[in-house]
Amino acid sequence: MKYDVLIIGGGPAGNYLANLLARDFSVAIVEKKGSFGGKACTGIIGTKNYERLGFPEEAILNQLRGAVFYSRIQSFEIERKKPQAYLVDRKVLEKALAERAVSRGVEYYMATAFQGFKGGKAILQHLGERIEVEADFYVGADGVSSTVAKEMGAKTNAEFLSGYEVEVVGDFKKDFVEVWINKEINGDFFMWVAPVNKGLARVGTLGSIEALNRFLRLRRLKPTSVVEFKAGSVGLGWRKPWVRGNVALLGDAALQIKPTTAGGIVFGGICAHALREALLSGRFSDYEKVCGEIRRQISFGMRFRRIFLGMSQGDVEKVFEVLGSREAREIIEEQADFDDHIKTAKALLKRPKLLAKLIRISPSIVRYLV
Ligand SMILES: Cc1cc2nc3c(=O)[nH]c(=O)nc-3n(C[C@H](O)[C@H](O)[C@H](O)COP(=O)(O)OP(=O)(O)OC[C@H]3O[C@@H](n4cnc5c(N)ncnc54)[C@H](O)[C@@H]3O)c2cc1C
Known part of the structure; x- marks a missing residue:
């Protein structure tokens, strides 16, 4: 098997890139899970970029047009006329992008884990069977603990934080997100309450599970009203390089994530465009340069x-x-x-x-x- 581009990881970044490349290249994706979604992620994405990037409408669960900020003793509200962010269903988002990519000719290898490179080929494990796939270019879109990053020798000095999130039943203002900054509850990050609808919200923070429990108590949300719990991790900072030889990193694999809010879906999408541009121009190594705006945002x-x-x-x-x-x-x-x-x-x-x-x-x- 030989492709122009093999993408490792079928999260938002990998699936989105597959769509962008499908018209000009033969593309395959390997995804180690047997289905999409399931990751700890609140799914808040700015409306402007959601539309600009052409993310699927069917994934939108709620529209957020304001935020209430709470400290220990104060609060203030920011209200916009139009929605500023969507709250999405990650599984629907990833699957819709994958379906679109397949219809454009991309080949998917689900339940297939990338294990490493050997002799210029990718070694994959598919349901107990070892297969080798060759490509002109490889893209590691395999998330924060990227195996591709390790294989290409990328280095990081980032701060890695665990993320904890629950879906909890309660009474919420449907189109306002809550942001709580209280270092006595959590010194590592802010806490958020993002409504899915009036009666259900995603509540989370980065740092420790104890911090999330303290916050649930402060916010008077009953642990016995929690209907879903998820844990994950994020890396805030740099993992470099983003490209070496014929291998590039995209999305969380390259830590293309906002250190202010830990949102990574839009940055991955924007960098996917930069990667496409670099591939089309025949100057693959220019990818990092084309992605300069995101590098500036991460630096800030x-x-x-x-x-x-x-x-x-x-x-x-x-x-x-x-x-x-x-x-x-x-x-x-x-x-x-x-x-x-x-x-x-x-x-x-x-x-x-x-x-x-x-x-x-x-x-x-x-x-x-x-
Ligand atoms: C608690 C929490 C809340 C968050 N909330 C938001 C939010 O509201 N908005 C936002 O924009 N971002 C949010 N993020 C960050 C967001 O989840 C990531 O930035 C985003 O998932 C990155 O997408 P990705 O495709 O790069 O990586 P991932 O979503 O991690 O996808 C990587 C894919 O690669 C696959 N994979 C991994 N290893 C291999 C392998 N060896 N072989 C084959 N496949 C492999 C994985 O199974 C996975 O499907 C949050 C993160 C956390 C932890």
Whole structure:
């Protein structure tokens, strides 16, 4: 068997890339699971990029147009007229992308695990049988613990965090997500409540299961009202290189994930376009360069993450006072971009009054962000 491109991993990134390449290349995907979905993932994706990338409409479960931010002692609300993010069903998203790819000629090897490269070929394990597949190019879209990344010798100094998420029955505001920043509950990350509908929400955090339990108690959600539990992991930072020889990494395998929110589906989709461009131009090694915008966003997100980790809850309260002010909320409501956090920070820091207040809290916050 010989293909132009063999994609390892049939998550959102691999399936999406398969669709993009199908017209110009012979493409196959190997996916180690026997079915799609099942991963711990809240499934929040910014509407603008969802539509721009052409993700399937049938995966949308809910539309979110606002957020309520809670610290330990304060809260403020951001409300937009139109939905800013969708909450999606991951299984439907992945399967719909895979069906689209198959109809465009992509070949799928389900329940097939990539084990390594030997003699320029991919060694695969399919239901107890060892098979070898050859391709001109290989793409590792095999998630955060990527085997392809190990095989190509990619290195990382990222921060790896466990993620825990439950679906819980309760009473929720259907089109508003809750973001809780309380370092006494969780010093590693924020907690979120993302409604699937009025009576069901996905509640999660990164860090430890104890932190999630503490949060469920604080939020007065009964552990006995939990109807689903999932755990996973994310890597915040860099894994490099993204391309070496005829092998590239995409999506979580390359840690193309926002360090601010741990959202990775859009970044994987945007980098899939960069990979296609690099393949079509015949300059595969340009992939990282073409993906420059995402590299800038990750870099910014890492600076933001360092600030967050260095903050006490007292600092968080001071930042809440600034961001909860009328002036800041107006800017966020008018200009915040769900996936472009550089744009949002720039819009806020352009206002002299807000800038002065933030400098007063900590000059290093502003220095880091600028
Ligand atoms: C708790 C939590 C909440 C999250 N919430 C969001 C969110 O709301 N929005 C968002 O955008 N992101 C979110 N993320 C991140 C998001 O889940 C990832 O960024 C996204 O899944 C990355 O997609 P991917 O296709 O790169 O990798 P994955 O989704 O991990 O897919 C990789 C695929 O490769 C397969 N695979 C692995 N190894 C092999 C192998 N050796 N051979 C063959 N196949 C293999 C796996 O089975 C899997 O199907 C969240 C993550 C966590 C942990």
